[in-house]
Amino acid sequence: MKTIKVSLTFPPAKVTFPLMTMLVRQFELEVNILHADIKLNRTGKLIVDMTGKKENIDNALAFIEEHGILYHIFNGMLTWQEDKCVHCGACTSVCPSRALTIKATDYILNFDKEKCLVCGLCIKACPLGIMRLAQPDSDE
């Protein structure tokens, strides 16, 4: 079993294609939608976690490609130099999933890895330039 984080871009004509259902039924994947921006007749975007057998995931990705839906696998993990962080909060302002937050109690930058979409917006938003995407240890 493995989990991958994928962004899916649906051309306007494919927005009504029931991809999620097919991923679950045909490829026995567990799909968790992290972010969705879908409107009729417009390019749609989904960010999902897919969990399942490696073989099934590979087949699913081929299936997605065959149907003209673009995918991009996020493989990286957000890290930052904690000793240099000033906890200003600028990164939290652009985080689409609120994986990065500052709570009104300790005012310390808080990171929820599970929620992170690995979109990288925070990297550019950080005024100190101390955030980056680290490459994963291995694929398997």
Place this chain on the structure above:
Amino acid sequence: MAIKTIDEINEKIREGKAVVVTAEEMIDIVKENGAKKAAQTVDVVTTGTFSPMCSSGMFINFGHSTPPIRMTKVWLNDVMAYAGIAAVDAYIGATQISESQGMAYGGAHVIEDFIAGKDIRLYAESPGTDCYPRKSITTTINKYNVNQAYMFNPRNCYQNYPAATNSSERTIYTYMGTLLPQFGNVTYCTSGQLSPLLNDPEYRTIGIGTRVFIGGAQGYVAFEGTQHDPGQERMPNGTPVSLAGTLALIGDAKKMTTKYIRAGVFEKYGVTLFVGVGVPIPVLDEDMAVKTSVSDKDIYTVIVDKSGKTNFSQRVSYQELRSGFVEINGRTVPTAPLSSMKIAREIASELKTLIEKGEFFLTEPVELLPKHDKRLNKLDIRGD
């Protein structure tokens, strides 16, 4: 009316008997004991802020070379400094960007590197004169080999600041951070209940000559800050509802630390300097006890549209902003700070410790800050 004077408070500090609390601690003290009792027991309230403050910079005197040069153009690590003053004086402004690296490095980085003790490359040019024959110089300077290096910041510690949002269809990049389209987010930037001028909203104790904590050193209020605008509309508690008072601050950069002075870059906007400032406020009487107990729920600001497309304006309290969400046009919009409350707290608490240890004394202002109602002048366009 007055319960105690600044002289009396300083005497207590000298004896190690002064009662010092942070502006956040003062909120509960006044809530529990009342302002009258609090005014009798508490002597000093410490404040703090750590925010991007673009209107900052540093004067340096490099010392004279042999033969000497009257520097007319100066670059520090490839960032131009202003040299239209005497021979080896220059002013490096925080927002000036590098001629080779662009926005990735700027005056603020030069200042941070200088404070860190690093060597800075100095290159200067001159037409040469009879008294200053040298026409160029290349060398390195650092905080140990220059004569003076003092930060002089024309505008710090804005008393309040509008929160920012973006009504337009595209992401905009501003000094208030990255603002997402269609009211996608709201950013705000003061330390609210810990902020110096929000704890002395009518400038009763903070004035010209007030000793302050700046960048880890002891500095002073030099003057009213540029764009000082005391005539702003105010709440009944005296706090302004948007931009108002400002401070011009001065302090010895050689004694500062990079813990409290940090360079920053806002994407596609430019370079700025995070400046850490703390101001001690003497609790002279009941009124000052009330003023220093102000909390985020009683401090308001306005959310404005930085895209310039609409006149959108919505009043909001800092308590709401800090909750992480505000409601705009019936929609929940995430909020984010740009000013570090964590470091603001560290400053207020470090200043408290300095005063308790008898290493920081309070000052009577030489002159109070203007409180006039006259609003700011606009710049008319008279050319093509």
